[in-house]
Amino acid sequence: MPVTNRSVPPLRGLYVVTDAALTPGPRLVEAVEQALAGGARWVQYRDKAAHDNARRLDETRALRAVCLAHGAGFIVNDDTELALACGADGVHVGADDAPLAQARERLGPHAIIGVSCYNRLELARAAVADGADYVAFGSFYPSTTKPEAVAADPDLLRAARTLERPLCAIGGITADNAPPLVAAGADLIAVVSAVFAAADVCAASQRLAGLFAEG
Numbered sequence: 427m428p429v430t431n432r433s434v435p436p437l438r439g440l441y442v443v444t445d446a447a448l449t450p451g452p453r454l455v456e457a458v459e460q461a462l463a464g465g466a467r468w469v470q471y472r473d474k475a476a477h478d479n480a481r482r483l484d485e486t487r488a489l490r491a492v493c494l495a496h497g498a499g500f501i502v503n504d505d506t507e508l509a510l511a512c513g514a515d516g517v518h519v520g521a522d523d524a525p526l527a528q529a530r531e532r533l534g535p536h537a538i539i540g541v542s543c544y545n546r547l548e549l550a551r552a553a554v555a556d557g558a559d560y561v562a563f564g565s566f567y568p569s570t571t572k573p574e575a576v577a578a579d580p581d582l583l584r585a586a587r588t589l590e591r592p593l594c595a596i597g598g599i600t601a602d603n604a605p606p607l608v609a610a611g612a613d614l615i616a617v618v619s620a621v622f623a624a625a626d627v628c629a630a631s632q633r634l635a636g637l638f639a640e641g
């Protein structure tokens with residue numbers, strides 16, 4: 427099945443990333459629904475377990491339906507074949523994943539493909555030249571979800587604006603520390619724990635999504 431070419435929302439706003447520890451199976455769909463109710467525009471399914479493909483397919487199909495109902499975009503982390511199987515809007519790939527060209531070949535021209543560029547502008551230049559739909563930088567702040575992530579500086583976002591492609595910031599981002607990143611040019615703010623570890627997921631999402639409010 428080709429990846430859907432339904433119209434997706436702009437690549438701007440709050441991008442929530444799921445976590446198998448914070449949002450385990452039974453709570454996953456409800457947590458994502460709460461994040462969407464709070465204003466998240468994009469959702470990424472991030473499950474680093476390489477096994478249990480049946481569970482991963484069930485979960486991604488359920489999340490795709492929820493995103494569709496809210497007019498939000500749905501991306502699968504790492505796994506191009508899973509993105510294809512569940513009909514996601516696209517995939518996010520990093521240095522250890524399938525190359526962008528291979529993901530594009532599998533998912534087709536309408537898929538949204540995001541590429542991790544860590545703290546390296548040259549990776550972003552190459553990804554844009556190869557047709558990335560957005561480029562992601564981080565970690566901007568220490569991350570409990572990915573403590574080993576390299577550190578990135580907001581100046582990178584200022585420099586990357588010249589690429590004229592949506593820029594995503596990730597890593598330790600909260601509603602309190604996100605404003606300088608948005609000011610530096612982040613179009614998407616990708617967040618795991620600030621939303622999914624919150625006691626009130628909807629309220630946490632609302633605060634972050636509010637940073638992109640129009641007017």
Ligand SMILES: Cc1ncc(COP(=O)(O)OP(=O)(O)O)c(N)n1
Binds near residue numbers: 443521522542594596
């Ligand atoms: C939006 C976004 N940005 C960066 C990443 C990190 O991707 P990667 O470097 O491939 O690391 P893993 O997430 O796969 O551990 C991401 N997933 N999403």
Ligand SMILES: Cc1ncsc1CCOP(=O)(O)O
Binds near residue numbers: 575596598599617620
């Ligand atoms: C996947 C990833 N890549 C860099 S930091 C990170 C995790 C972000 O999670 P959190 O928002 O909890 O810091």
Ligand SMILES: [Mg+2]
Binds near residue numbers: 503504518519521523
């Ligand atoms: Mg990856």
